[in-house]
Amino acid sequence: MDETGLQLNNKPGYVIAKKGSKNVAALTSSEKGETVTVLSCSNAEGAFLPPCLIFKGKNKKQEFEDGMPPGSKLYMNAKSAYVNTDIFLDWLKTHFVPRKPQGPVVLFLDGHSCHCNSVEMLEYAEANDITLLCFPSHTTQFLQPLDRSFFKSLKSHYNSVCNTFVKTNPTKKINRLSFGKLFDDAWSKSATVENGKGGFKACGLYPFNPSAIPEYAFLTECAFSHSQEEHSTLDKRVLPNHSLSPLPSTSAEEKNITPGTLLEQITPVPSTSSADQVRKRAKQVAMELTSPDHIEKRRKKEEEKATKEVKKTVKAEKRANKENSIKLIKKVDLENAKKRSSLSRKLVEASSSEDSDTNISLSDHSSDDIDENDNAEYAGCGEPYTTTKKQDDWIQCVHCTEWFHEGYSKYINLCHGCGKVLSKTRN
Template structure:
């Protein structure tokens, strides 16, 4: 930390204001002497004489000037704020590197570390003090899909659809008929947080129930009036025990699932039929939910919703962190209260584990504290549903604009027009459940592009959307990404195409291609001398193919990490350096469309 000057008690140095200086200078210019003006306005005689001679009438801080001028620092502040708007706020180390480069570019005299090319921490503290509009904050992780999905077009289309539904069914002044449902997972384990311990302790241990606890899904639902439905829990297993319900909130239900504790289409239909429908008010209701496949891919669910006057409004993908009321104002509080209850239970029962038998009591304590009317009303208000407000989403939520996304896509496509080495996980696979649904009724099917979170590959399916409303999700950015990924899948390099053709031929003959060592190759050559001419030609062909593979691997390897193309394990795209025309992984260089060697040369 830098040392700040503290004025000593009784010191009169610089004990005057800028207004006193200006008044004294005006008095001198009107005919008053320097001594008289100095005594009357409290400005030292030498200071007054020097300021009149220099023509400087502003008061500056004591000590030497900063390394960067005020104009340069203001440019840095604007740059940092601009990067934050796009979701790339710089770290403290990056700001120090930025200051060093700016000082070198402006030919400013500095004492920064020239070996590491970075400014010091003292300069950073003083820089933040001189610019109070900046501060060190804890950043929040937002996935690329969410940053791209939450754009103004998607949000505008969603609010337009919501407005039309509320006006059509006369629900603008009926908050009790507007519901939101969502699910979240709670683990049978405690999470120790910050504790108070002896200063200088190297390690502070905290007892937990286990290394990793079992996950139980909790389905929550509330309406715009602040009323919560009793929770529904999903446990993994086949047979339900009566002890699982001990201590749970009144009216709660339990669903058993053999595969996992996640919500499936059957479980959601049971919840909608046996839990939600008996408690909903008379007339038409709107049920807002996310676009998970368990919510909107079942024909029985859609038919039941239509028969019971339930309108299912599906939120745009990757926007629930700002558009879903339960995500905004309920689940964070529920998890906080739940894990506090788990910590208290472990302290009171140090020799017992948190199991299903005590889950009901822990959930009940957290549910009473979190499911308040204020939390529900706050969630609907912050998302612009009740009261209806299409401008409820703040500007800082939109990290990137649609125009910026389109420019990034165009620039990315212009990097290399030649075929690129594609990643193995970018494959287009069919969706059997979607195709089966499409055969039921093709006229009422709506094509829905969905990205698989596990494989990262695109699935195209047709879902029966009879009584469910989807907001527009087909932005220009999404279509560009789809076209770009399809192009990468189709336009593979000549190396991979030759290999795939040879592998197909050799598999048809019942042979397998493997990389052999030099000893195995010599053995084959010895055996080839004793066999007939046909076997000689086949073995020679295999050896030639192996040599060609080695040459191809040497030619197509990453410049940054030297990883071969055919042996790559990274799930990133390959780019081509625009200077040396060599291939590299996208994350193996901090320079855009350029390898680290060419990038450093260009900076010099």
């Protein structure tokens, strides 16, 4: 199985015109076109499963499936038109397994993340006798049967039917509603037994034939070292003492050396040691995705990822709660400050409107009004502000302008003595 993309537009291709013509026109779509993913699957007998298509969006309309090949299924992906883990798992459950023959089967696929990372998908495949075999990295152009014999034919026929549609319907454009019929015409011409069998044969998968892969597809460190040894030997034979020009010789072997060979020796191909290191780090062998070791490895990675997400969420919640607490404290402090300023203004206005006899200062407080405890609270702790060890805030009385600890008075913006005297005066 593999995926490919089709565009909701046409490619005009070549136009036949007279040589030297200044005006050569072709009818084409004015827009780039929307991408539609086609998920295809075939076996070595040349039989194709009905295709599955993926549109970008959330709302699926029944009209989108009009005209599609029988048995086709349409998926909607909100983020993009590409396949994801959920779509691939649903494809296995509802599309592949019901059509799977009895007994174990091998499903070849590439190393896309949606094919390899879901533990649920791997366990489901193992439970249904499906062995998922992943191709090595960067080798699908040689090992993927659908890439070798089917997708080019599908796109070629699809572009052909799209060009015909645009020419016969110049006032219409290719959209989701007309895509089904166009795709059905292209699919019926491409999904043939010859194309299905030809892909497996060209890749050497069935019949098994390792020699079907050309030699130039294998790029190894041994090949590089062997090539470098040949070049060094040729250097010594053709260019003795590393001279830039060959010495005169009459031997038949040196007469057959071409200018291209000499140029290659003068300017050798740069070393590819860095590329070799990258290839060693990448996956270079086929992998059985449904093996117990791989499933356990994926399960551990998912657990680690879930743990990190939980820690990240808890940390974000703590940060949000702290920010909310700070905002709430600031809001309460602001409201209290407003209440204090309002009450202090009222007390000042009331004290200024009273008779001068009742407007007394702190030095005029009588012993009847203030007892020793009140004087002690009013006088404060007696410590200077710079050496005090109390953690309470210092507040200045709006009446007597003396400083005191906030906890020493129950009145707002007033020391205990002034507050008590003023409250008795008002009463």
